Amino acid sequence: MNRIGLALFFVGASLTGTLNAHHSTQGIYQDELTDLTGTVKMWRLINPHPHLVLEVKDEQGVVQEWDVSYGGAAAVHLKRMGYATNTFAVGETINFKGHRARAAGVNGLLVEGGGNIPTRADGTPVVKGGSMF
Numbered sequence: 001m002n003r004i005g006l007a008l009f010f011v012g013a014s015l016t017g018t019l020n021a022h023h024s025t026q027g028i029y030q031d032e033l034t035d036l037t038g039t040v041k042m043w044r045l046i047n048p049h050p051h052l053v054l055e056v057k058d059e060q061g062v063v064q065e066w067d068v069s070y071g072g073a074a075a076v077h078l079k080r081m082g083y084a085t086n087t088f089a090v091g092e093t094i095n096f097k098g099h100r101a102r103a104a105g106v107n108g109l110l111v112e113g114g115g116n117i118p119t120r121a122d123g124t125p126v127v128k129g130g131s132m133f
Helices: 003-023 077-079
Strands: 031-046 052-059 061-067 094-103 108-110
Touching: 031 061
Parallel strands: 061 108
Antiparallel strands: 031 052, 031 094, 052 061, 094 108
């Protein structure tokens, strides 16, 4: 292997860990599933990652903002499952099942896989589901 090839190999190998770390959710979220119901404040089906913000009342009735993550999924992955720019309407009540953020004071929920499809207030799924890939 020539010098340039060897240098490119080491640069590529060093970037692999960085890219995996960027998309990893390991250790950030709790293992057990949490049910969360809130009203949509904002929904953006954009790359590199879609963004959903819910307003959720805590036990004292105080409204907290929650960020809902699809764990590194790009917009194209969610589109394959049936998500669209109009899937969530501002003010609409949505029920989620996901993994709550571990950090104290952080209101974040990770929704993973095709089995945890959010539902509307009447219980109907927001999308039919399917594979992200």
